[in-house]
Amino acid sequence: xxxxxxxxxxxxxxxxxxGNIRAALFPWLLAKQKNGAFIVRIEDTDQARFVEGAxxxxxxxxxxxGLDWDEGPQKGGNYGPYFQTERREIYxxxxxxxxxxxxxxxxxxxxxxxxxxxxxxxxxxxxxxxxDYRPENPPTWDGTQPLRFKATNIIRHTWHDPVxxxxxxxxxxxxxxxLIKADGLPTYNxxxxxxxxxxxxxxxxxxxxxxxxxxxxxxxxxxxxxSPPTLVCLPHIMHPDGKKKLGKxxxxxxxxxxxxxxxxxxxxLNFLASMGWNDGTEQELFSKDELIAxxxxxxxxxxxxxxxxxRLLWMNGQWIRRLTLDDLYSRVxxxxxxxxxxxxxxxxxxxxxxxQDRLKTLAELPLMTKYFFEKPIxxxxxxxxxxxxxxxxxxxxxxxxxxxxxxxxxxxxSAESIQxxxxxxxxxxxxxxxxxxxxxxxxxxxxxxxxxxHDTLALLGRDRVLARLDTALLAL
RNA sequence: GGCCCUAUCGUCUAGCGGUUAGGACACCAGGUUCUCAUCCUGGCAACCCGGGUUCGAUUCCCGGUAGGGUCACCA
Numbered sequence: 001x002x003x004x005x006x007x008x009x010x011x012x013x014x015x016x017x018x019g020n021i022r023a024a025l026f027p028w029l030l031a032k033q034k035n036g037a038f039i040v041r042i043e044d045t046d047q048a049r050f051v052e053g054a055x056x057x058x059x060x061x062x063x064x065x066g067l068d069w070d071e072g073p074q075k076g077g078n079y080g081p082y083f084q085t086e087r088r089e090i091y092x093x094x095x096x097x098x099x100x101x102x103x104x105x106x107x108x109x110x111x112x113x114x115x116x117x118x119x120x121x122x123x124x125x126x127x128x129x130x131x132d133y134r135p136e137n138p139p140t141w142d143g144t145q146p147l148r149f150k151a152t153n154i155i156r157h158t159w160h161d162p163v164x165x166x167x168x169x170x171x172x173x174x175x176x177x178x179l180i181k182a183d184g185l186p187t188y189n190x191x192x193x194x195x196x197x198x199x200x201x202x203x204x205x206x207x208x209x210x211x212x213x214x215x216x217x218x219x220x221x222x223x224x225x226x227s228p229p230t231l232v233c234l235p236h237i238m239h240p241d242g243k244k245k246l247g248k249x250x251x252x253x254x255x256x257x258x259x260x261x262x263x264x265x266x267x268x269l270n271f272l273a274s275m276g277w278n279d280g281t282e283q284e285l286f287s288k289d290e291l292i293a294x295x296x297x298x299x300x301x302x303x304x305x306x307x308x309x310x311r312l313l314w315m316n317g318q319w320i321r322r323l324t325l326d327d328l329y330s331r332v333x334x335x336x337x338x339x340x341x342x343x344x345x346x347x348x349x350x351x352x353x354x355x356q357d358r359l360k361t362l363a364e365l366p367l368m369t370k371y372f373f374e375k376p377i378x379x380x381x382x383x384x385x386x387x388x389x390x391x392x393x394x395x396x397x398x399x400x401x402x403x404x405x406x407x408x409x410x411x412x413x414s415a416e417s418i419q420x421x422x423x424x425x426x427x428x429x430x431x432x433x434x435x436x437x438x439x440x441x442x443x444x445x446x447x448x449x450x451x452x453x454h455d456t457l458a459l460l461g462r463d464r465v466l467a468r469l470d471t472a473l474l475a476l
Numbered sequence: 477g478g479c480c481c482u483a484u485c486g487u488c489u490a491g492c493g494g495u496u497a498g499g500a501c502a503c504c505a506g507g508u509u510c511u512c513a514u515c516c517u518g519g520c521a522a523c524c525c526g527g528g529u530u531c532g533a534u535u536c537c538c539g540g541u542a543g544g545g546u547c548a549c550c551a
Contacts, residue, residue: 011550011551013551043551045550045551046550046551048550049550107549111548111549114548114549118548125477126477126478127477127478127479128478128547129547146549164481164482167481168480169479169480170478170479172547173480173546175547177548178548181549182549183549185549187551188551189551191551207545208480208481208482208544208545208546209545209546209551210545210551211480211545211546212479212481212545212546212547213547214480215479215480233481235481235544235545236545238543240487243543243544244544244545245544271488274500275488275489276488276489278488278489280491281490281499282499282500301489302481303482303544304481304482304544304545305488305489306487308488308501308502310487310501310502311487311502313501314500314502317513317514356514357513358512358514359513368512386511388510388511426509432509432510433509433510434509434510436510438510438511439510440510441510441511442510442511447511447512448511448512449511449513450511450512451511451513452510452511453510
């Protein structure tokens, strides 16, 4: 039995966005599950759209997600090179086979002439097929013209797609397409067939946009005496409004944008996989290992799914909560507020422990923890707009805070005993917790929300709490 | 327009002839001695339409409709 080999073959024209990363995830999962190999190949044959640095960006994204490749850039392998621009001789050799068989010919027309044919067909309201204009006696190919495939076996093709099921397309889908461009580089249509064969790829997994080209690939495989690998098409991830497939042009965020927004790779992977795939149970959260164990192409959805950021956020919160404090601490390193710079690790860990249940993304850390590191700005509207506190007169507030100060000054400083002191204060003042606790909380943090009061005060420390109470007393 | 694909709550989905159509996100209400969040409980909410096939269709078939993809010297 031959080993399963899958690949991800991006073209270096920019970042990887969330709409097309599944074309890497699913083949990777499959390769891991079957103990096969996952290959990364860079399809850089489009000189015009080439973007400097895009390859590094793509590889970095894969690495961040933990989608490691067995062969490819930075890694090598037995079937290299893994950049298409370094494989020209290979394509030339395969092209020659077709020429020798009379299945490839030089295209004598200019692009303008072909365009004219196209418009002619359009005017006649019939589909444009180059083969309707096939030259009778094409010149010998000298490498300056495009080399076209000569479609001969004009039939209805039928094939099986593990995701999409039985597929077929009529002769209209077959045409003489360009193999080698006038610049000497192969087109995707030709190059990927050659590469997949040379690299012994067993499963070609890509987006649905290729489905209509598959009949042409099938006829090419045939002409090359190659038996096609398993051809898999994945449904698209759709724009949230459901109108079209998600793409860069419509503002699809790059995967690395989500990274800087504080999304965990675990959550990203889980989310991406569960859009269009599930294991048939009611499980929602899957670790990477579970995905590897349970994934199957047969259970991939055939219809497109809209990208629902709310769900991603929820999942991210779930994953943040699942992390150990140590792990979370190491991941939020870059997200602390600037004022936390000189705080010691023990303190920061304690702060983190208090907000772990509250974070939806890592990037929310500064918003939630600022007042643990810097003196908060007094904002009286937090009192006047508060439905409990607005009932109090300034004198009453002042009075209560004064009592609180006295009580806390004498209180033993641990979360537990602060809780106890606070409860006593409830008794002596006759206030409801909603009033008293809110007042103390606002006066010490000046934030719209915070963790439980006794935890917050305990961590802040007696000196800071008393100082802030004094500031509040003056401001009222 | 030709070719191709798809169709269950607002969203992601389970379902593979007989179910009170299940779960999750979001939303709403309540609980957890304050807020925010977590957590728990409850609620709202769906089989695109029309024909068949069948004792019986969300499920199978056909046709509409709607949505998506594709028709490049881009991948």
